[in-house]
Amino acid sequence: MSSKISLTRYLVEQQRQEGHIPSQLRLLLEVVARSCKSISHAVNKGALGGVLGTAETENIQGEIQKKLDIISNEVLIEANEWGGHLAAMASEEMEGIYLVPNRYPQGEYLLLFDPLDGSSNIDVNVSIGTIFSVLKKPEGQPGVTEEDFLQAGVKQVAAGYCIYGPQTTLVLTVGDGVAMFTLDREQGSFVLTQENLQIPPDTKEFAINMSNMRHWAPPIKRYVDECLAGKEGPRGKDFNMRWIASMVADVHRILTRGGIFMYPWDKREPDKPGKLRLLYEANPMGWIVEQAGGAITNGKDRVLDIQPSKLHERVSVILGSKNEVERVTRYHAEAG
Ligand SMILES: O=P(O)(O)OC[C@H]1O[C@](O)(COP(=O)(O)O)[C@@H](O)[C@@H]1O
């Protein structure tokens, strides 16, 4: 790239030329990006910053929190409660919604996030990330309630993630394709490094936690069995497998070179639709994937059309290269 375009300049251009980003949303996204930069610094310090290890507390999902889960949550809350033009926030790490202090006029937006995705990888120095989704606060009433957050993924006005890996990279959509920004540590700013990302429709790479194979539903087993059969099987080609156990890292790979990612329903906890959370994991990642020409379903329906019924709702996720996602979804339909 000949001239460096910062995230700020990119957003200003989008606002001016395309009319996609109202100024309040632009400022909000800049605050989120600044928070991700702080989290990235904390991740980089690792043991030197005292951020590794477990905090000995549980979140609402019954998961033991890591120190970095809590630190990242605090960074996002503190930065956005004063600077983000928000009415309220919701997070994987908080049971209820977080109302920003009263101000006039009240912020128009709702921010949802998974402050630290891939927690099991924190202490082993493997890529982790932050996922975020922005909704508009429904009009017509002064306060904010949890119901205001229960909007289908198609209503998102911005979505993104930041991956803390060998590079810190922020990926963003406001509904006009997907753009990628790399953190320039010397300058301290995110610089545009790719625009209009496209996921190839076909792939030879799948991502699923294979240790759960015995618990899967038949359509998932059928799909993976066919991949494993390789050239000699019905697909007539060999497949490769990757499972990083950080959704951000698996999705980032798929955005870069294609692939399919699955965290489906399984028999371990039959009453749960899946492991991943609809509002702050599946919906933002799903919108990014769709904006890059990919697809996301829960095996049956498009995830972005699901009407949520609770804040921490879980969902089965099949996302990535379009033809592969359609195949897995068809296998579910054929199995009834
Ligand atoms: O350890 P498992 O069961 O393979 O689960 C891995 C999945 O869990 C997650 O880590 C869940 O996210 P959190 O770390 O935010 O709870 C995903 O990022 C990842 O895809």
Ligand SMILES: [Mg+2]
């Ligand atoms: Mg997560």
Ligand SMILES: [Mg+2]
């Ligand atoms: Mg998390």
